[in-house]
Amino acid sequence: MAQGSAKIRIAHAEPLGQGARLLRVERVDGAELGFAGGQYVIINTGVTLPGGKLAKRAYSMLSSDAEQRAVEIAVKRIGAGPGSNVLNDIAVGAELEWSGPWGKLRLPPGFSGRALVIATDTGITAALGIARSAAAAGAAQLDLLWLVEPGETFVSEAFVRERLPAAVRLTVAGDFLPVGHPERPARACALVGDHVAAGPYDAALCAGDGAVIYPVRDRLASLGAPEGSVLLESFFNNPMKKSL
Numbered sequence: 001m002a003q004g005s006a007k008i009r010i011a012h013a014e015p016l017g018q019g020a021r022l023l024r025v026e027r028v029d030g031a032e033l034g035f036a037g038g039q040y041v042i043i044n045t046g047v048t049l050p051g052g053k054l055a056k057r058a059y060s061m062l063s064s065d066a067e068q069r070a071v072e073i074a075v076k077r078i079g080a081g082p083g084s085n086v087l088n089d090i091a092v093g094a095e096l097e098w099s100g101p102w103g104k105l106r107l108p109p110g111f112s113g114r115a116l117v118i119a120t121d122t123g124i125t126a127a128l129g130i131a132r133s134a135a136a137a138g139a140a141q142l143d144l145l146w147l148v149e150p151g152e153t154f155v156s157e158a159f160v161r162e163r164l165p166a167a168v169r170l171t172v173a174g175d176f177l178p179v180g181h182p183e184r185p186a187r188a189c190a191l192v193g194d195h196v197a198a199g200p201y202d203a204a205l206c207a208g209d210g211a212v213i214y215p216v217r218d219r220l221a222s223l224g225a226p227e228g229s230v231l232l233e234s235f236f237n238n239p240m241k242k243s244l
């Protein structure tokens with residue numbers, strides 16, 4: 001399936017803790033999305049922003065790429081943010097538009113090495129997508145490190161564990177510092193350093209807080225990660241650009 005925009009329908013929705021929602025989304029024409037685990041779609045929420053632009057927001061698929069006709073996303077309500085509020089309130093059966101799949105955060109087909117997936121906060125969606133992907137099934141080892149602050153009301157640890165293949169080793173650092181804390185990057189780098197001390201990885205894939213994952217990439221490089229072996233997807237605080 002070529003990338004492009006398509007009409008989509010909200011096929012199913014359920015609440016996740018407080019202030020977040022799991023959505024099953026499908027194309028109205030019944031076509032496959034053609035994504036690989038770790039990729040995302042951009043949903044046109046239909047909301048016109050004060051400057052006149054439409055609010056289009058990115059969401060990573062957390063479902064397995066074995067199923068291409070209906071995909072699952074989880075959306076955390078962010079304050080009065082236009083996109084996340086529309087998707088938390090939208091009725092089942094409603095139609096919107098998306099484009100995609102987009103993104104390079106994915107394991108290469110046929111991957112057979114050791115991979116480390118690092119997620120902060122809502123970045124766990126992309127991490128789940130990677131861990132559940134066809135490409136991950138051939139990995140010799142897949143470790144997932146989730147850095148999340150106490151009391152996070154997005155998806156629960158049980159939600160994540162239920163969806164992970166048995167071979168994936170999950171470590172949850174559930175006492176991580178809150179978003180915006182100045183010591184977040186240093187704490188993350190220390191945790192990642194402990195992980196890597198157990199042995200080298202052939203690939204590392206990081207998703208979530210841009211203020212954290214860019215320093216983590218530098219730390220992995222200083223620990224010997226080969227050039228190009230660390231992939232990043234910044235969900236927010238992207239130091240390279242303004243948010244979508």
Ligand SMILES: Cc1cc2nc3c(=O)[nH]c(=O)nc-3n(C[C@H](O)[C@H](O)[C@H](O)COP(=O)(O)OP(=O)(O)OC[C@H]3O[C@@H](n4cnc5c(N)ncnc54)[C@H](O)[C@@H]3O)c2cc1C
Binds near residue numbers: 243
């Ligand atoms: C590749 C990619 C994949 C993404 N996947 C998901 C996903 O699976 N689930 C999901 O809920 N969101 C995801 N996001 C974030 C999403 O695109 C929106 O930024 C978010 O829903 C807020 O949009 P909004 O219009 O409600 O608020 P806005 O007014 O656009 O956002 C308000 C501010 O909150 C920031 N923000 C976004 N997420 C967080 C967060 N978790 N913690 C703190 N601040 C945040 C935004 O960058 C912005 O500065 C992803 C973003 C990217 C770039």
